[in-house]
Amino acid sequence: MKLTGAQVIWETILQHGTNVVFGYPGGAILPTYDALVDYQDRVHHVLVRHEENAALAADAYFRATGKVGVCMATSGPGATNLVTGLANAMMDSSAVVAITGQVASHLVGSDAFQETDVTGVTLPITKHNYLVMDVNELPQVMAEAFYIARSGRPGPVLVDICKDVQQKMVDYEPITSVQMRGYRAIKPHGRQNIPTLLQRAKELIDQARRPVILAGQGIKHGNAHEEFRAFVEKSGIPVATTLLGIGVLSEDHPLNLRMMGMHGEAYVNQAIANADLLIALGMRFDDRVTGNLKTYAKNARVIHVDIDAAEINKNVPADVGIVGSVKDILRELTPMIEKRSYPTWMEQINEWRADTKARDVLNVELPDDMLLAPHVMRAIWEETKGECTICTDVGQHQMWETQYFQHTRKNQLITSGGLGTMGFALPAAIGAKFGRPDDEVWAIAGDGGFQMSIPELATVMQENLNIKIAIINNNFLGMVRQWQELMHNHRYSAVEMWTPDFVKLAQAYGMCGMRATNLKEAREVIRRAREHDGPVLIEFVVEKETNVFPMIQPGKSLNEMTRRPIQPAALGGGMEFMKEKAH
Amino acid sequence: MLIDRVEAQKNPTKHTLVALVENKPGVLNRVASLMRRRNFNIESLAVGTTEDPTISRMTFVIDASKTNAALVERNLYKLVNVIDVQDVTDLPTVVRELALIKVRVTDAQHRGEIKQIADMFQSRVVDVAKESVIIEVTGEEQKVDSILNVLQDYGILEVVRTGRIAMTRG
Numbered sequence: 067m068k069l070t071g072a073q074v075i076w077e078t079i080l081q082h083g084t085n086v087v088f089g090y091p092g093g094a095i096l097p098t099y100d101a102l103v104d105y106q107d108r109v110h111h112v113l114v115r116h117e118e119n120a121a122l123a124a125d126a127y128f129r130a131t132g133k134v135g136v137c138m139a140t141s142g143p144g145a146t147n148l149v150t151g152l153a154n155a156m157m158d159s160s161a162v163v164a165i166t167g168q169v170a171s172h173l174v175g176s177d178a179f180q181e182t183d184v185t186g187v188t189l190p191i192t193k194h195n196y197l198v199m200d201v202n203e204l205p206q207v208m209a210e211a212f213y214i215a216r217s218g219r220p221g222p223v224l225v226d227i228c229k230d231v232q233q234k235m236v237d238y239e240p241i242t243s244v245q246m247r248g249y250r251a252i253k254p255h256g257r258q259n260i261p262t263l264l265q266r267a268k269e270l271i272d273q274a275r276r277p278v279i280l281a282g283q284g285i286k287h288g289n290a291h292e293e294f295r296a297f298v299e300k301s302g303i304p305v306a307t308t309l310l311g312i313g314v315l316s317e318d319h320p321l322n323l324r325m326m327g328m329h330g331e332a333y334v335n336q337a338i339a340n341a342d343l344l345i346a347l348g349m350r351f352d353d354r355v356t357g358n359l360k361t362y363a364k365n366a367r368v369i370h371v372d373i374d375a376a377e378i379n380k381n382v383p384a385d386v387g388i389v390g391s392v393k394d395i396l397r398e399l400t401p402m403i404e405k406r407s408y409p410t411w412m413e414q415i416n417e418w419r420a421d422t423k424a425r426d427v428l429n430v431e432l433p434d435d436m437l438l439a440p441h442v443m444r445a446i447w448e449e450t451k452g453e454c455t456i457c458t459d460v461g462q463h464q465m466w467e468t469q470y471f472q473h474t475r476k477n478q479l480i481t482s483g484g485l486g487t488m489g490f491a492l493p494a495a496i497g498a499k500f501g502r503p504d505d506e507v508w509a510i511a512g513d514g515g516f517q518m519s520i521p522e523l524a525t526v527m528q529e530n531l532n533i534k535i536a537i538i539n540n541n542f543l544g545m546v547r548q549w550q551e552l553m554h555n556h557r558y559s560a561v562e563m564w565t566p567d568f569v570k571l572a573q574a575y576g577m578c579g580m581r582a583t584n585l586k587e588a589r590e591v592i593r594r595a596r597e598h599d600g601p602v603l604i605e606f607v608v609e610k611e612t613n614v615f616p617m618i619q620p621g622k623s624l625n626e627m628t629r630r631p632i633q634p635a636a637l638g639g640g641m642e643f644m645k646e647k648a649h
Numbered sequence: 650m651l652i653d654r655v656e657a658q659k660n661p662t663k664h665t666l667v668a669l670v671e672n673k674p675g676v677l678n679r680v681a682s683l684m685r686r687r688n689f690n691i692e693s694l695a696v697g698t699t700e701d702p703t704i705s706r707m708t709f710v711i712d713a714s715k716t717n718a719a720l721v722e723r724n725l726y727k728l729v730n731v732i733d734v735q736d737v738t739d740l741p742t743v744v745r746e747l748a749l750i751k752v753r754v755t756d757a758q759h760r761g762e763i764k765q766i767a768d769m770f771q772s773r774v775v776d777v778a779k780e781s782v783i784i785e786v787t788g789e790e791q792k793v794d795s796i797l798n799v800l801q802d803y804g805i806l807e808v809v810r811t812g813r814i815a816m817t818r819g
């Protein structure tokens with residue numbers, strides 16, 4: 067059939083099961099928006115207020131659904147505004163297809179109005195990108211873009227399409243299978259012999275006395291939750307998750323130790339530091355997870371399974387490195403191993419865990435005029451009974467969320483890991499809500515990050531999205547303030563932050579706004595927000611100078627972490643314990 | 650030639666990678682961008698066409714004491730336009746480099762001596778001017794290094810080297 071380039075774009079998007087596109091129009095993408103009029107009943111276009119948020123929403127849409135997220139922008143400034151969102155998708159391996167308009171093909175290279183070398187700009191932050199100057203290539207390129215984005219290690223793909231290409235006609239047949247000369251979803255890793263590697267992995271597992279599984283997001287992307295749980299339960303090995311691995315196993319599972327790394331609980335890092343075997347599945351030994359590499363898990367053998375060959379031996383040398391999907395590898399490995407348990411090892415871990423529990427800030431009874439962010443996180447968890455999707459921003463509140471919300475559902479937490487993109491929470495909640503329309507969706511942000519995404523309140527209203535927004539207001543760029551306090555001798559520089567009246571702001575957007583300044587109010591507004599059928603913004607006014615502990619300071623080892631101070635059972639005389647210095 | 654086979658052993662940290670890539674605009678840029686982004690240190694890179702006009706061939710020389718050659722190989726594989734990558738360091742290979750060397754000549758005697766040196770290295774004088782000659786030399790790196798060394802005394806005005814290219818034997 068004969069279609070215009072613009073129609074090919076919409077056809078391909080629909081063909082891949084995506085029916086929401088986050089975007090912003092402009093001159094060079096106008097023909098595609100023109101064609102949208104005829105696709106309106108099948109594709110829902112969400113007009114964001116900034117292109118960065120289109121990319122972030124598409125990213126979260128992928129994480130919420132497993133379907134490729136699509137964002138769209140015009141050439142030049144529209145396309146360059148996508149950059150942060152694409153970098154975010156690249157770092158967190160999200161399947162996103164970005165479609166950008168480009169000046170007409172005869173103008174490319176002439177510094178035409180709103181021309182930018184977008185494929186050049188996005189080269190290092192996309193899995194692949196294309197500039198399409200000939201409409202005959204467009205059907206193939208679009209099919210490849212979706213295939214590359216979703217297959218293997220997922221990632222963002224950008225397709226920059228000249229304006230005239232969108233207008234020209236082409237013979238179009240839906241392309242159902244893509245054959246590419248170079249690209250294979252899983253690249254052959256040298257001459258790897260999987261049966262031998264599995265055998266060696268089995269031997270290491272047999273010999274281990276203090277093993278720990280390090281579970282990452284690869285398990286989610288490979289949809290290997292079932293295989294993973296089977297492996298964990300048969301092997302009897304406790305699991306530590308990365309930030310993005312949260313949700314690969316319910317956090318009430320007895321073998322789930324919870325999050326590792328810079329702000330992971332002390333007992334989790336202690337277990338890793340003392341392990342004699344690490345089984346890393348779909349994780350990449352990010353520096354936020356390992357601390358100082360020289361001292362990282364010194365006595366541990368390492369089995370590393372990843373779909374991306376370039377991750378094996380990148381940061382931590384593997385005794386057994388296997389390139390493949392976690393799902394396939396675990397299907398073969400689980401039947402090979404014996405059913406075991408590690409009572410002595412678990413007893414040791416539980417001893418460490420008890421010490422962590424004793425230090426928990428939740429042991430503190432708060433006075434009536436005080437609210438701490440950890441208590442807010444716990445209150446949201448208790449009120450929702452954990453039955454919701456959470457999108458966080460980046461900063462202290464993000465880490466408290468991981469510590470004080472117990473994640474029991476699959477892919478429940480959507481957060482910016484690798485790039486740490488402030489401003490993520492609200493656009494992510496928008497993307498997640500389109501992906502999971504029946505789910506309760508919360509955006510949790512700091513007062514800093516939220517001010518980076520305020521304009522999207524308008525999108526929430528225009529789309530009438532039932533999203534609950536929690537702003538944790540400490541009047542500081544909290545995480546940066548924490549670093550300045552602990553590592554720069556309390557010299558605060560550019561971290562104090564004036565904030566607008568968030569409740570009035572919500573009202574200006576026609577949204578329900580509420581505020582809480584103590585725990586009783588906090589519970590009350592959470593309840594009321596949940597009952598309200600529509601978007602709600604809540605400002606939680608919290609203690610300004612609370613720190614996230616435990617913490618591994620940069621360059622330090624896992625077992626050099628700064629612990630939480632021991633908490634008094636009741637607060638007694640003031641807040642000083644909250645600010646206790648590193649020791 | 651034995652010299653080719655032992656080359657890898659003489660220089661154990663030098664790794665030679667050969668990549669076949671799609672001959673499309675921008676592929677070299679993608680490769681270069683990857684190397685820079687990953688902070689990989691590439692000593693030489695030679696690119697050219699092959700028997701198949703849709704495929705180009707790239708030869709990389711990497712100092713493995715600075716850059717992990719296996720990681721370079723696996724990262725290259727991540728690029729969508731890369732068809733095949735092979736580390737040929739430990740394989741029997743023919744390795745060559747081409748260099749053009751412009752040498753200063755002051756008189757006829759000099760010119761004669763330079764011609765002789767060129768002959769000894771089985772290389773050719775390809776340009777003669779009033780005050781200089783250009784010598785074309787091909788061979789493995791050591792050979793190019795050696796002739797450069799010898800010509801040093803005459804005054805080298807300009808040098809261009811293609812970087813290493815390699816092909817497995819048989």
Ligand SMILES: Cc1ncc(C[n+]2csc(CCOP(=O)(O)OP(=O)(O)O)c2C)c(N)n1
Nearest residue numbers: 461462463486488512513514515543544545
């Ligand atoms: C776009 C962006 N700019 C800067 C940073 C650096 N940064 C990391 S955390 C943080 C402070 C966040 O403050 P806020 O949003 O108020 O959250 P809090 O830490 O107080 O919970 C900053 C500035 C970042 N991660 N992203």
